[in-house]
Amino acid sequence: MSRPVRVRFAPSPTGPLHIGGVRTALFNYLFAKKHGGTFYLRIEDTDQNRFVPGAEEYIVEALNWLGIPFDEGVGVNEKFGPYRQSERKEMYAQYAQQLINSGWAYYAFDSAEKLDELRKADEAEGKTFIYNHATRGTLDNSLSLPAEEVQKRIQAGEDYVIRFKIPAGETLFLHDIIRGDIKFDTNLLDDKVLFKSDGMPTYHLANIVDDHLMETSHVIRGEEWLPSMPLHELLYKAFGWDAPQFAHLPLILKPVGNGKLSKRDGDKLGFPVFPLQWNNADGTSSMGYREQGFLPEAVVNFLALLGWNPGTEQELFTLDELVQLFDLERVHKAGAKFDPEKNKWFNHQYFQRADNHVLATELNHHLVEQGINKSIEVVEKVVGLVKERATFASELWALSDYFFVTPSSFEEKAVAKQWKPETGAILKELADILVNTLDFTSANTESVVKAWIEQKGLGMGKVMPPLRLALVGDLKGPHLFDIIEIIGKEETIGRINKAAEVLG
RNA sequence: GGUCCAUUCGUCUAGGGGUUAGGACGCCAGAUUUUCAUUCUGGUAACACGGGUUCGAUUCCCGUAUGGACUACCA
Numbered sequence: 279m280s281r282p283v284r285v286r287f288a289p290s291p292t293g294p295l296h297i298g299g300v301r302t303a304l305f306n307y308l309f310a311k312k313h314g315g316t317f318y319l320r321i322e323d324t325d326q327n328r329f330v331p332g333a334e335e336y337i338v339e340a341l342n343w344l345g346i347p348f349d350e351g352v353g354v355n356e357k358f359g360p361y362r363q364s365e366r367k368e369m370y371a372q373y374a375q376q377l378i379n380s381g382w383a384y385y386a387f388d389s390a391e392k393l394d395e396l397r398k399a400d401e402a403e404g405k406t407f408i409y410n411h412a413t414r415g416t417l418d419n420s421l422s423l424p425a426e427e428v429q430k431r432i433q434a435g436e437d438y439v440i441r442f443k444i445p446a447g448e449t450l451f452l453h454d455i456i457r458g459d460i461k462f463d464t465n466l467l468d469d470k471v472l473f474k475s476d477g478m479p480t481y482h483l484a485n486i487v488d489d490h491l492m493e494t495s496h497v498i499r500g501e502e503w504l505p506s507m508p509l510h511e512l513l514y515k516a517f518g519w520d521a522p523q524f525a526h527l528p529l530i531l532k533p534v535g536n537g538k539l540s541k542r543d544g545d546k547l548g549f550p551v552f553p554l555q556w557n558n559a560d561g562t563s564s565m566g567y568r569e570q571g572f573l574p575e576a577v578v579n580f581l582a583l584l585g586w587n588p589g590t591e592q593e594l595f596t597l598d599e600l601v602q603l604f605d606l607e608r609v610h611k612a613g614a615k616f617d618p619e620k621n622k623w624f625n626h627q628y629f630q631r632a633d634n635h636v637l638a639t640e641l642n643h644h645l646v647e648q649g650i651n652k653s654i655e656v657v658e659k660v661v662g663l664v665k666e667r668a669t670f671a672s673e674l675w676a677l678s679d680y681f682f683v684t685p686s687s688f689e690e691k692a693v694a695k696q697w698k699p700e701t702g703a704i705l706k707e708l709a710d711i712l713v714n715t716l717d718f719t720s721a722n723t724e725s726v727v728k729a730w731i732e733q734k735g736l737g738m739g740k741v742m743p744p745l746r747l748a749l750v751g752d753l754k755g756p757h758l759f760d761i762i763e764i765i766g767k768e769e770t771i772g773r774i775n776k777a778a779e780v781l782g
Numbered sequence: 783g784g785u786c787c788a789u790u791c792g793u794c795u796a797g798g799g800g801u802u803a804g805g806a807c808g809c810c811a812g813a814u815u816u817u818c819a820u821u822c823u824g825g826u827a828a829c830a831c832g833g834g835u836u837c838g839a840u841u842c843c844c845g846u847a848u849g850g851a852c853u854a855c856c857a
């Protein structure tokens with residue numbers, strides 16, 4: 279069983295990539311890289327009705343943004359192409375036919391409406407309708423009809439599907455890498471449709487055929503596929519192929535309440551559940567990690583730890599470390615609730631490590647838009663001073679505006695608390711001292727001001743908070759003398775005088 | 783309803799027959815700071831329940847409860 283590792287991520291292009299899908303892709307990627315294998319992308323677009331334009335491009339772009347690109351896929355190393363199932367359409371029919379010939383499948387003419395009625399009728403009696411060994415003999419198919427009539431109806435152009443003939447009375451002992459041994463009774467399985475009346479295969483057929491043809495060694499997918507594992511194993515058996523090994527990943531659940539995480543949760547609670555922003559057909563859009571300012575490394579790190587951990591107390595990992603450490607056997611079995619707070623914490627961690635020059639460039643775009651022109655060196659210094667307060671680049675401006683614009687107002691509560699009747703006079707006196715100070719470096723203004731405070735016997739508390747209020751407009755921000763160095767002498771004195779004037 | 787899967791602090795989790803049940807996020811408090819934030823220190827808080835097995839179960843087994851997935855000519 280030791281074939282080269284080849285795993286796939288096989289989404290349906292029915293919309294943006296959901297966060298659960300992103301994690302499935304990530305785990306496949308990590309597993310492939312860990313074993314020196316191949317990670318490929320296959321587009322499962324066999325449902326013509328659910329095709330959404332742009333979804334495939336979105337998936338590719340998202341994977342690239344996250345830094346987990348595929349080795350093979352549409353337009354990329356097409357060793358086993360095409361990688362779009364719609365373009366492989368012709369080859370599925372012959373495999374369905376092969377199963378018919380070997381007695382593993384049969385034609386069925388029952389209409390969807392009729393089956394629906396049957397299901398409802400049984401349900402009304404508290405029973406469950408299953409299209410299987412117990413019922414297929416009484417239904418409209420090639421198992422119950424004379425061969426001649428079957429041929430006639432097919433030739434007449436009547437709609438039909440091809441169903442898999444689940445063997446009766448068997449117990450299947452299957453193995454999942456994450457969940458261990460699982461038992462299924464084939465009597466409870468239904469004869470799934472393999473080939474639809476529109477000439478397209480269903481997921482089940484296309485998936486197995488392609489996984490085999492593309493030499494897939496491991497199928498790593500979401501837990502929602504666990505119930506169809508027996509069907510898939512049986513399909514491999516029917517074809518006489520070696521089945522890949524299976525690993526079913528736990529689901530990602532809503533942060534509050536019950537159930538699977540959904541698109542609505544993100545919109546409702548204000549956090550992204552998609553890697554990239556997605557514009558819906560109705561003109562609305564769903565936010566994306568990228569647009570919200572999340573760093574791809576942070577998203578990957580957070581997602582990697584949702585359902586998996588290496589058994590140590592380390593929490594921050596580079597992609598390379600993740601690749602080295604990843605192990606399917608250590609994947610958790612139970613679903614994990616998505617925690618937006620921890621997600622943010624990861625971003626904070628990575629944001630602190632982000633390059634100041636890059637962040638400065640970003641902030642500078644914003645400054646230029648507002649007609650503020652500062653050298654990138656200055657902007658970079660400001661970024662270095664305020665970034666520890668930020669989790670996202672988008673917060674930088676609000677955190678640093680006073681470096682670039684004279685405060686137009688003073689925070690009320692701070693004023694009430696720190697601005698005493700004599701404060702204005704004290705600050706004016708200080709301004710006079712600063713006028714005569716030539717060296718406006720942080721270190722020098724600090725020693726000048728502190729010496730003056732001491733000499734006057736005023737105490738830091740009497741001067742520093744009001745001074746901050748005058749320069750920043752609020753009691754916040756980094757080391758005050760660093761701010762003074764950056765805004766410069768003229769601006770510093772100007773702000774002090776303005777505050778003294780406005781606040782008295 | 784049926785089938786399958788799961789269950790350790792609020793959340794993500796480590797651990798595993800004998801432990802003070804460990805870490806992280808969050809929250810709270812303290813320290814530092816001229817302020818906010820960062821940082822540091824400390825605190826809060828968990829083995830779903832009932833039966834077994836055992837000298838001893840949170841750990842193994844069986845039930846129950848709860849949660850989840852699936853139950854389409856969707857993937």
